Amino acid sequence: MTDSADSPLIRVPEMGCAPLGSDAEIRLAGLWETEPGWRGWLSTVDHKTIGLRYLATAFIFLLLGGIEALIMRLQLAQPDQTLLTPEQYNQLFTMHGVTMIFLYALPVLSGFSNYLWPLMLGSRDMAFPRLNALSYWLFLFAGLFLYASFPLGQAPDGGWFNYVPLTGRLYDTGPNIDVYALGMVLLGISTTVGSINFIVTLFRLRAPGMSIDRVPILVWGTLTASVANVFAVPVVSLAFFMLWLDRQFGTHFFDVVNGGKPMLWQHLFWMFGHPWVYVVVLPAMGIVSDALPTFCRRPLVGYAPVALSTMATMLLGFGVWVHHMFATGLPTLALSFFGATSMVISIPSAVAVFAWIATIWLGRPVFNTPFLFFAGFVLLFVIGGLSGVMTAAVPLDFQLNETYFIVAHLHYVLLGINVFPVVGGIYYWFPKFFGRMMNETLGKWSFWVMFIGFNAGFFPMHIAGLLGMPRRIYTYAPNMGWNTVNLITSAGSFVFALGLLLFLINVLVSLRRGAPATENPWQASTLEWAVPSPPPAYNFAVIPVVASRHPLWEDWLDEGAGRSSLETGYLLMEGRETLGTTPLDARPDVILKMPEDSYAPFFLGLFSSLIFAGLLLHAWDFAGLMIMASGLSLIAWLWPSKALVQRVPAVKPDKGVAHV
């Protein structure tokens, strides 16, 4: 390889190979491995560790939210129950919603993407490893912040969409809503920095040759969700900040008595809220689009339509927010625009569904546990999607609004399109994460118990809604005709929880006793399966060169003009380095110096969270002190480092020839 005068690559990276155990490989491991012990635990910026932390933390929140749901289902299993007081019920259903939607649904997908993106894209890390660590710490602290008031009986209690004026100071005098408002602003910072990291990673850190038409669909899903987050999250952060100002400083943004606009809250919340629904399902759909073909023994049918449908769904998702507000008295034509878009959105969704069905139909399905979860997901997606189209019709929505039909719909969407692909994804990538296979028998049991429990638990909610049962009531009279459906729903929810428990048992058992996994146990096609299981700290000993969409299936599919080079590639080992490539064609562009581990993200996350704690407790001095501490952490973070100079100042051929 020769260098041109205008190449920004300055130093010409050497091509070569570095097999396991070679001097070069040992040197790389030394460069990238995290220090053992608590120091390494607090300072690591390894995307794999951060990804697994996201997954584990999100699953803990899933369990908490699930326990809250089960307590509510015990309360509603029969009429006139007194297990919970109305206030306790309010806090439970609010925290259940907040937990599942904000602390589980997106973070769990961020976990997958954090772990998998650099491996799928052929890179050694995310674009901003320290930002990645900060994103995780902020998520963890925001979760703890939101939960801290729960044991004191002061948790958020106005529902997850927190409508004003109910949540104004006049009607909700405790700290409950302030906890929610500040916690959401804090969580918004985490989501925003994480999203920016994903966007830059996709456009700059793909392996050479992985042009934009060759990236896995999961990457499209997370990219789309990340771009949406950049636009949507500031809206809700602003809304919560305005509400906090109303409550603490007497501003009148939402104060009806003084000319404030409660509808402004609904608009701001749902401008964020509906895109968020797609944010928490599109990457999950990407999991299915990437993993399902492995078990169908053929590439995904309609790669381009599925990629496009992912992006189109997201953009259309920004134009449907008023369908959450059909009953607010807005003029009919204004409502109809949003009803129309809500129906159009079924077109890209249907494209994806037909692509999955066609992939199964034209393939040779292998009925492993992940396949069952992905196939089950397709069915649940259709049911949830159909009830969504029903509620897109304004007159029907008037009837169904605030009933259990809506609860059924949103659970089919969020559990069906998020939890099932996520659990299937864990079964699929568990060998890569931990180097061990999960137990198939227990896996199949967990699927069937979850699937039956889910449908038994949530399908009757449609009927409860059609029978007129409003959502968010803490009990009901025995003569309402809702007894049987509620009993079945409660029983089903416990069966579903049992299925999830079987899955968790499988995880724990397989961690210890699972059969050792090879690097590609499923014979999959994407790059993450080209590295050992679990992957080494540096991911790829050499940065591979990609020649097709399915680098590991090239011999079999005989697609593309050439063959990907996975064993021989760019040797980058003058410090922590990876290759930056051009946004569309992924041509080698720059050698990126990656940062070492650092405590700065942890401390910045901690001090930032303590600022919010100070604001909540009106400890203004303490908050000021924490702002200064955050500033110091930022200075430590950004302190110039010679090792991080991104471009080596002079042309310098790589040393050595044989790194073998």
Place this chain on the structure above:
Amino acid sequence: MYANAPASFKRPGRVSTLYLLTALFGAPIAWVAQLSLSEPLAAQACYPYQMPLPEPVWQGLLATLALISGACLAIALLSGFMAWTLCRQTRAPLLEERDDRAQFLAKLGAMSSFIFTMAVLFTACAVLLVSPCSPWH
């Protein structure tokens, strides 16, 4: 730098960037414009202050909305035409002449134009079929 680069880095002749951008983003932008202009006009005309009205305050509301929809539909169709042209341009029978990336983006443009032209049409249907204000007020 790229003289000896692997075959996968090399690209055949490129298509016009302006064409490509219009094909990819023309129809989505037309739909966003249609929604962003039509919804506030319709809402403001029927609910200008504290009370909703049974009739719009502007007589020309429906004509204005129809004009907006017509203009947006024209942009969406133009975007679709450009995408279709690009699809034809990037179709190459020989493997060595193929530009997968350009072909992929042209395909995305065609599909994006189709979906968002549908969105513009659906939104336009609302203007044609639904009375502007809530008659029960």
